[in-house]
Structures are given as structure tokens and as C-alpha cells.
């Protein structure tokens with residue numbers, strides 16, 4: 023008996039290391055010939071047997087040293103370890119019925135190392151030449167990675183730094199070379215002589231790269247191969263030129279040279295670096311059969327055998343293989359078609375049962391969404407195979423789904439890494455992605471990412487005659503198939519009255535025509551009401567394995583879409599729940615993508631802000647936004663980007679957000695002529711921020727007149743301007759009705775009491791069911807200030823000027839003194855309480871002297887005001903004499919459905935007499951606050967508090983749009 027030792031190490035799930043001593047003895051071996059192309063040998067250990075195929079013809083080549091010992095044993099018992107991975111199976115020696123027990127999925131859990139020991143006889147040095155399993159790691163470098171001599175050297179360095187025991191490096195052609203090769207064929211086919219010059223360029227490119235990288239024998243050898251290849255190609259192209267035609271396999275043969283040269287170049291560079299390296303022409307190994315248009319199916323069994331043969335002859339631990347190219351079963355050169363090199367690497371990963379496949383590219387990994395559309399898209403650390411699959415199908419630049427299939431069946435992870443940023447860990451695509459940080463996991467893994475497909479059309483086949491009629495769907499999709507259109511998404515509600523599906527826009531005409539023809543009779547008879555085409559659609563897909571069985575994910579998604587005012591045309595979700603697909607209008611697609619991306623916390627809640635009126639309040643708001651921006655981003659993940667500022671004459675627009683530290687200078691120096699339409703289009707039309715708010719800081723009626731349209735187009739509006747809410751009642755009612763129907767927000771806290779929470783308090787009272795009886799108060803900061811300071815011998819006009827300088831007054835102080843401003847506030851509150859009053863319904867006592875009512879400018883008015891100081895001084899004195907003060911108040915009498923604005927006298931002890939500065943005081947008398955009114959008091963005018971009130975409305979909007987509360 024001769025015994026030779028080999029070591030089989032179970033790996034993966036069966037993690038027990040077994041020392042295996044196998045026996046080569048006639049009695050213990052069930053040799054078969056004929057039925058199997060191989061001899062079989064059973065290595066035995068503790069009643070366990072391992073079996074492996076051996077090709078008798080390869081034995082002498084493999085183990086020449088054995089011939090010196092026992093030729094009979096040699097012939098029968100040498101294990102061709104190269105093939106072991108495909109047949110080894112743990113089994114009891116007494117159950118030798120191995121053929122029915124061999125299951126590939128179990129086989130891969132073993133690797134066979136090359137260490138071989140003989141214990142019972144003098145040592146027989148046996149070399150196991152073919153080793154596969156997790157000692158191999160696969161790298162794939164695309165054309166850009168090997169685009170220049172320097173980059174090839176860089177690739178070589180990366181390969182050398184990989185500490186894996188064995189490495190297979192799959193390379194594409196140098197960048198642009200494949201296109202150059204196809205161009206050669208094109209030119210030759212169209213009998214364009216310039217193919218010769220083009221071929222020279224190909225030669226020069228590779229020659230100069232080789233000269234940069236190699237020297238000595240390596241250089242000479244490469245150049246001689248290159249020259250030979252080029253001469254052959256020249257002859258071949260000449261033949262194509264003469265025939266005016268080249269077959270597909272000719273093209274594949276010519277095109278594949280780019281890979282042949284880059285593989286040889288890289289392997290030469292590695293050898294120059296002292297690495298024992300071979301290069302593999304994958305056409306010798308990889309066998310594929312065509313599978314429909316632009317697709318091929320690998321023949322794994324045949325490829326595996328060829329690979330083993332190849333490895334027997336090439337035992338190097340580093341192999342550089344050509345990507346993209348393969349052979350047909352008839353040994354005719356072919357290619358793996360689109361994304362071929364990635365596919366090559368994945369197939370090789372599977373054939374080698376490699377530890378990992380690394381795809382080197384020029385991005386840091388797989389993004390949660392297209393970073394060109396979502397600037398805050400993040401690199402995903404991990405993706406499951408299914409997630410990667412879904413993402414790639416939906417247009418994410420991940421991997422072609424077919425690249426994932428080969429590695430998926432052996433649980434081999436694929437890592438996508440950036441060759442230009444080695445510090446980035448990349449994205450790992452594997453069976454069960456995990457995140458160490460639990461919090462992060464919660465946020466990240468339910469929905470991993472979002473992808474979109476543009477240029478689609480929806481087709482809606484509708485009619486009462488469809489319900490309960492078997493075969494309708496088959497007839498519809500049969501017609502679609504007949505015109506060769508690809509159905510991307512299907513949706514049918516359970517009422518069965520309509521079937522809706524998405525097809526590429528370019529195919530929709532033919533589809534509609536085919537359906538109309540097929541259902542002509544049903545349409546004429548009214549059983550089908552229509553075959554409708556909805557053009558200009560896009561698909562947005564949310565992808566995540568953990569969405570499955572997680573309640574609330576779709577609710578959150580749709581909520582985010584609704585809040586961004588995006589209309590969803592169709593929805594599809596398979597019961598695998600890996601993906602929720604919605605169809606939206608194409609122009610909404612990027613906004614939709616941004617909105618959902620933000621909502622799932624992959625980025626901030628972003629709002630595009632347009633500031634209208636950078637006057638006192640507008641400018642103060644801009645400064646507050648500037649000072650708080652970083653905190654908001656950090657703490658509440660809210661990104662407020664001021665995309666435009668417009669005044670009455672000039673505007674400043676930015677595509678990415680205005681630098682708020684410099685907005686004044688920028689507006690002054692770079693500002694362009696104000697154009698409201700263009701401004702709104704710019705702020706809202708940017709495709710990067712899903713939500714838009716226009717903040718009207720003017721007192722302009724013209725600007726307020728736009729609110730309805732803006733809300734209608736999904737733009738949120740926030741304002742301290744009272745004109746819209748106190749303007750014509752019908753317009754106001756229309757505006758509020760629209761606001762209630764839509765998902766757009768209209769906030770105006772600062773219109774009453776500036777930053778004081780007046781509107782908020784009133785809304786809370788109303789919404790919780792309280793009944794307002796009366797609202798009374800000092801609503802004017804200006805008039806409060808004036809009467810609080812109009813004491814002793816002070817002149818009325820002087821105090822008015824003080825109030826104006828302090829920024830309490832309206833742009834035109836007559837709006838305050840005439841009571842118009844208070845009347846507007848009364849109207850705003852009254853309407854909020856449900857009273858349908860016009861401004862003219864409010865009796866107002868004006869403090870503007872009659873002769874100054876018509877004064878042209880604000881300055882003229884201020885200049886002339888002192889001449890009327892005595893009138894009001896007399897009134898003040900009369901009140902003083904009675905122990906009273908003058909206060910300008912507004913009243914909303916809800917019970918009697920009226921309002922009033924007047925100058926009243928109050929006893930000095932009255933709360934209204936206790937105010938200071940620009941304080942407002944508002945008393946709400948309600949059913950709940952009946953004996954004691956609910957009082958809100960505080961400064962009710964001034965730049966900081968007013969801008970603060972506007973800012974808090976913006977944050978309220980952000981939180982309504984999904985920003986977390988903090």
C-alpha cells in the first residue's frame with residue numbers, strides 16, 4: 023500500500039480542520055472507466071472518504087517524480103487536486119455511491135492545499151499544481167485604470183500590495199482602445215483606407231506604453247508579440263476591406279486585442295517587479311454561448327475544466343487575465359458584450375471560488391443615489407446582492423446584474439473600490455451586509471438607495487370589460503411583446519378595470535398602435551374605454567432588502583413625495599419588498615429623488631430659499647440664516663440654501679447657494695436686473711433641492727398677488743407681509759382653500775405681533791376646539807412705542823421718528839399712524855377666526871393729520887409732521903389729567919362679527935398701560951379662557967424679532983418636510 027498525504031481543509035461553515043491521509047490501494051479504490059471520463063480516487067480518513075477526479079492523461083505531467091516509485095500506483099492513485107474542488111465530498115467510505123451525492127453547493131466548502139506529506143513510505147514530494155478556493159483574490163481593472171503607462175504601473179503596485187496568497191487580475195483594454203479597434207473594423211468594412219493609419223495609432227499607443235514601462239527581454243518579447251499581432255490584424259483588416267464585410271467573430275477577434283495587450287503589458291510589469299506572474303488569454307478558458315441579444319451565458323463546467331488545464335500548465339500565483347473576451351464552444355473568439363470585463367471578473371471569481379472580487383473603478387463605491395442629482399448622496403458601506411441587483415437595474419452605476427449572478431452562488435463578495443482614492447474602503451456587495459453601528463443600521467438599511475430611469479411612458483389600458491376576464495393581461499402583454507417592447511413596470515389595481523405599465527418612451531407609439539389594433543373590437547364595443555399613453559415619465563425606485571416586513575417604509579416614502587408636492591402616477595411593489603417603484607412626471611423626477619433621499623436621512627432636509635425684499639427684515643433674516651446654518655445642518659439635518667435674493671431693482675441668483683457672508687456685496691456687484699418670473703423659475707427650477715420656499719419680506723401687494731400661483735406650483739410661501747391676508751376677501755379665501763387642499767405650506771406668523779406667537783396661539787386654540795369670543799390688544803409695535811414714550815414734554819413727531827429709526831414702523835409710517843397696519847392685523851386675526859370681513863369693514867381712527875394724508879413721499883411726511891404735534895399733545899394731556907394714558911388698540915369681536923381700531927384711554931393700572939418699548943399685548947378671551955384672558959405680551963416690532971418670527975416659520979416648514987425635531 024502506498025499512502026500519500028494531502029491536506030484538505032474544510033472551510034466556510036464546516037470550520038473543522040481535518041488532517042487527511044489518503045490511501046492509494048486497489049482494494050480501497052473504486053475505479054471506474056468509461057462511464058466517467060476520469061479515474062476516481064478516495065482519500066480516506068477516520069472512516070471518511072474524499073473523492074476527487076483525476077485525469078490519467080495529466081498525471082505524468084503533473085507528478086513526474088512519481089514515476090520513479092510505483093507506476094501502477096501513479097496511474098491509479100494520484101489525485102489530481104486541481105479538480106478536487108468540483109467533486110470532493112465528505113462521505114463514509116462504506117457509502118461509495120458518490121455520484122448521486124455530489125452536490126456542488128457542498129463542494130465549495132473545501133479547499134485543498136498543496137502541502138503533501140507521505141507518512142508511511144519514504145517521502146514522495148507531490149505537488150498539487152491546481153489550487154483554487156479562498157487563497158485566490160480577483161481584481162478587475164477597467165480601461166481608465168490601465169489608461170496610461172503610469173496607471174498600469176499603479177495597478178501593478180496595487181496588485182503587489184495585496185497580501186492574498188494568489189491573485190488573478192482581470193484587465194480591460196487601455197481606455198479608448200476597444201473603441202479604436204471597433205473603429206478599425208468599421209473603417210475596413212466601409213472600405214475606408216484610413217484604417218491603416220488607425221491601426222498604426224493603435225500600435226504606437228501600445229509601443230510607447232511598453233517603452234515607458236519595460237526594458238530588456240520583457241520589452242523585446244512584448245514588442246515582438248505586438249508587431250506580430252498588428253501584422254495579423256493588418257492582413258485580417260485587409261480581407262475585411264476587400265470583402266466589404268466582417269463577421270461578428272472577426273470583429274470580436276479584432277476588438278479583443280486591446281485586452282490581450284493590456285494583460286501582457288501588466289504581467290510583464292509585474293514580472294519586472296519580481297513577481298512570478300503568467301498572463302491568461304481567457305479565450306482559452308472561458309466558454310460562453312450566446313443567449314439572446316447582447317448577452318451570453320457562461321458554460322461553467324467546460325470553462326472549469328479548461329481553467330484546470332490552464333492552471334496545470336501555469337502554476338504562477340499571480341495571473342493577469344484578459345477581460346471581456348471569451349470563446350464559443352466551437353472555440354470561436356467572442357466577447358462578453360456590455361460590461362464584459364466586470365462579468366469576466368465575476369465568472370473567474372466563481373470558477374476560482376475566490377475569496378473576493380474587487381472591481382476597481384473611479385468612484386468611491388456605490389452611492390445611495392446618483393451624486394450628480396443628489397449632491398448629498400453617500401457611499402454605501404455594504405449592499406446585499408439583491409440590493410445591488412435592484413440598484414443596478416434601476417440605473418445606478420453599480421454593476422450589471424449579470425455580474426452579480428456568478429459570485430452570488432458561491433457567496434463571494436464583490437468590493438467596488440476607487441483606484442484614485444485608495445483610502446476609501448469602497449462598497450462591499452455580499453450576502454448579508456452588516457453595519458456595526460446599530461443606529462446607523464436603523465437609518466441606513468431599510469432603504470439603501472434610490473435609483474431612477476428616465477424617458478419612459480405609461481400605457482394605461484382601461485375598461486369595465488376587463489374585470490374578471492381571464493387572458494386580458496396575456497393579450498395586452500402579448501401585443502407588447504409582438505412589437506419587441508420592453509415592459510419596465512406593471513401595475514394593476516384589484517378592481518381589474520385598468521392595467522398600467524411603463525415602457526421606454528421610444529417604444530410607446532408602437533405599443534399603443536399594437537394595443538389599439540389588438541383591442542379594436544373591445545374598444546368599439548365599449549368593453550375597453552381607452553388605451554391611453556402618458557408620456558414624459560420617470561421611474562423612481564427605493565431599494566432596500568430590509569424594507570421587507572418593515573412597516574412604515576412606504577408611508578414615509580409617499581409622505582416625502584407628497585410634501586415635495588410630487589404627483590405619483592403609478593406604483594409597483596413586488597412581494598419580495600426589495601423595491602418600491604413609483605412613476606412620476608419626468609420634470610419632477612430629480613426633485614422626487616431628492617425629497618425621498620432627504621427623508622430617509624441619507625442627507626439633510628434641503629430647502630431652496632428665495633428671499634424677496636432684502637430690506638430691513640429681509641437683510642436681518644439673511645444674517646440670521648448665515649449665523650445659524652451650520653448648527654441647523656449639524657443638529658437638525660436641515661440644509662437651507664438661499665438660491666436667490668431679489669429686490670425691486672436687482673436680483674442675485676446662485677446654482678448652489680449664495681454665500682451669506684457676502685450676499686450684500688455680491689448683490690451689489692454681481693446683481694442682475696430684477697425679474698420675478700426668472701427668479702422664481704431659478705429658485706424652484708433647480709433640480710437638486712426638492713423643496714422651495716419663497717420668503718416675501720416686502721410690503722408689496724404685487725408680490726403678494728403671486729402667492730396663489732406659487733402655492734399652486736408647489737412652492738411654499740412664508741411672509742411677514744400682511745397684504746395677502748388682509749387684501750380682498752375673495753382672493754384670501756381662494757388662497758386659503760388652495761393651501762388646505764395642497765401639500766404646500768403658507769406661514770405668516772410675523773404678520774401679527776412680529777415674532778410673538780400670536781398666529782400660532784390662535785391656531786392652537788381653534789384647532790383644539792376652543793371658541794374665540796374676543797381678541798383685543800395693542801397690535802402695533804410702532805404705536806405702542808410711540809404712546810409708551812410720548813410722555814412729559816416730548817414731541818409726537820420726535821417719537822415717531824425714533825420708532826422709524828428703531829425699525830418698528832412700516833416702510834411708510836403712515837400705515838402705522840393711519841391705523842391701517844393695525845386694521846390689517848385685526849382683519850388677519852378675524853379671518854383666522856372665520857369672520858369674512860373686508861378691510862373696509864373695520865372702522866379705523868387715523869392719527870395722520872388730514873393735510874398730510876396726501877403727502878407724496880415718506881420723507882415729506884416726516885418733515886411736515888412736527889407742525890401737527892400740538893393736536894395729539896392736547897389729547898395726551900387730557901388723558902393725563904384724568905389719570906389715564908392713550909393706547910391705540912385693535913379689537914376682534916368674534917361674537918358680534920366685527921372689528922375696530924381706535925385710540926382709547928386706559929387707567930394707569932390697566933395692563934395695557936403697563937407696556938414698555940415696542941411691546942404688543944394681545945388678550946384672547948375664549949370659552950376656555952373666559953374669566954381671565956390668555957395674554958401674549960412682548961416686543962411686537964423690530965428687525966431682529968420679526969426676522970426671528972419668519973425664521974421660525976422656515977424651521978416649522980422644514981420640520982413639516984421631515985427634518986427631525988431636536
Ligand SMILES: NC(=O)C1=CN([C@@H]2O[C@H](COP(=O)(O)OP(=O)(O)OC[C@H]3O[C@@H](n4cnc5c(N)ncnc54)[C@H](OP(=O)(O)O)[C@@H]3O)[C@@H](O)[C@H]2O)C=CC1
Pocket residue numbers: 634635636637638639640668669670671672719720721722724725742743744772773775776803829830831832833962963964965968
Ligand atoms: N419692521 C417690523 O417690525 C415688521 C415688519 N413686518 C413686515 O415686514 C415687511 C418688510 O418690512 P421692512 O423690511 O421694514 O421693509 P423695507 O422697506 O426695509 O424692505 C422692503 C424690501 O422689499 C423690496 N421690495 C419692494 N417691492 C418689491 C417688489 N415688488 N419686488 C421685489 N422686492 C421688492 C425692497 O427692495 P428695494 O429696496 O430694492 O426697493 C426692499 O428690499 C413688511 O411687509 C412689514 O409689514 C412685519 C412685522 C414687523
Ligand SMILES: N[C@@H](CC=O)C(=O)O
Pocket residue numbers: 772773774775776801802803804805830831832838843962963964
Ligand atoms: N409696523 C408694524 C410692524 C409689525 O407688523 C408695527 O409697528 O407693529
Ligand code: NA
Pocket residue numbers: 771772773774775776777778779780781971
Ligand atoms: Na407673530
